[in-house]
Amino acid sequence: xxxxxxxxxxxxxxxxxxxxxxxxxxxxxxxxxxxxxxxxxxxxxxxxxxxxxxxxxxxxxxxxxxxxxxxxxxxxxxxxxxxxxxxxxxxxxxxxxxxxxxxxxxxxxxxxxxxxxxxxxxxxxxxxxxxxxxxxxxxxxxxxxxxxxxxxxxxxxxxxxxxxxxxxxxxxxxxxxxxxxxxxxxxxxxxxxxxxxxxxxxxxxxxxxxxxxxxxxxxxxxxxxxxxxxxxxxxxxxxxxxxxxxxxxxxxxxxxxxxxxxxxxxxxxxxxxxxxxxxxxxxxxxxxxxxxxxxxxxxxxxxxxxxxxxxxxxxxx
Numbered sequence: 001x002x003x004x005x006x007x008x009x010x011x012x013x014x015x016x017x018x019x020x021x022x023x024x025x026x027x028x029x030x031x032x033x034x035x036x037x038x039x040x041x042x043x044x045x046x047x048x049x050x051x052x053x054x055x056x057x058x059x060x061x062x063x064x065x066x067x068x069x070x071x072x073x074x075x076x077x078x079x080x081x082x083x084x085x086x087x088x089x090x091x092x093x094x095x096x097x098x099x100x101x102x103x104x105x106x107x108x109x110x111x112x113x114x115x116x117x118x119x120x121x122x123x124x125x126x127x128x129x130x131x132x133x134x135x136x137x138x139x140x141x142x143x144x145x146x147x148x149x150x151x152x153x154x155x156x157x158x159x160x161x162x163x164x165x166x167x168x169x170x171x172x173x174x175x176x177x178x179x180x181x182x183x184x185x186x187x188x189x190x191x192x193x194x195x196x197x198x199x200x201x202x203x204x205x206x207x208x209x210x211x212x213x214x215x216x217x218x219x220x221x222x223x224x225x226x227x228x229x230x231x232x233x234x235x236x237x238x239x240x241x242x243x244x245x246x247x248x249x250x251x252x253x254x255x256x257x258x259x260x261x262x263x264x265x266x267x268x269x270x271x272x273x274x275x276x277x278x279x280x281x282x283x284x285x286x287x288x289x290x291x292x293x294x295x296x297x298x299x300x301x302x303x304x305x306x307x308x309x310x311x312x313x314x315x316x317x
Contacts, residue, residue: 041069043090065301076116092136107141128266132209134153137152147258152209152229154245182224184223190303191302213265224248229245262307274297
């Protein structure tokens with residue numbers, strides 16, 4: 001996530017990218033049937049920061065592929081979760097941090113909300129949690145701990161790219177690319193798909209966080225030895241004394257089962273907001289995100305299909 005905007009500045013190119021033609025043809029098709037409309041609810045009740053535009057794109061993307069999408073601006077209760085297949089929460093903040101991205105960073109969720117949410121998952125619900133860079137590691141800490149996660153409250157960056165501590169340098173060092181051939185992507189239906197065009201070759205992230213899963217979890221994206229978590233007291237304020245923690249072997253995307261339900265955790269919203277830049281007509285920007293995130297749209301659909309319990313058929317057909 002960039003410090004200056006959730007959505008990069010882009011301009012439309014009136015061209016077709018031949019290298020993505022076959023993927024795009026499949027991307028335009030939905031596998032949903034008339035009888036299947038999983039209910040996805042987006043959390044808007046916890047001072048969720050800067051996600052209106054990106055979430056709108058994701059919501060439209062999911063609607064186009066057979067999901068029922070709505071928003072919830074209230075607290076999490078048993079009643080609010082009735083009939084919900086997937087509850088999506090990202091960039092939630094405690095009231096104290098709305099305009100003050102500095103330590104301390106208390107929980108965005110009450111103990112009762114966390115208790116209700118975990119009970120709902122165990123009974124068969126699915127949760128998607130997006131925990132971006134500091135202060136969101138703090139605002140999700142209580143929920144993450146209840147799920148068995150260890151979450152950094154920092155910025156996951158490639159230490160070899162740190163030539164200084166300006167926000168631009170940190171942002172660039174956090175633009176990570178994970179390739180299947182390098183072993184940073186795991187073997188899982190979300191990444192494999194069922195058909196060749198459903199297979200994820202690489203995934204891009206854009207300055208997010210790191211976390212460790214419990215023993216029953218599976219890391220979808222795993223950091224190599226170059227990645228550290230920079231953990232400042234004030235978000236986007238760094239210097240040579242900023243604490244740094246090695247997160248080699250930690251995750252930036254992972255899944256697990258809890259009771260009858262499913263949980264997916266992402267350390268960066270770009271993994272699922274990239275469809276904003278990849279749907280025809282193609283778009284381009286100075287960071288070449290359309291190329292870096294070429295498979296993020298397939299990942300997005302595979303992820304939501306897995307969460308809505310559509311099994312291994314979680315690929316665009």
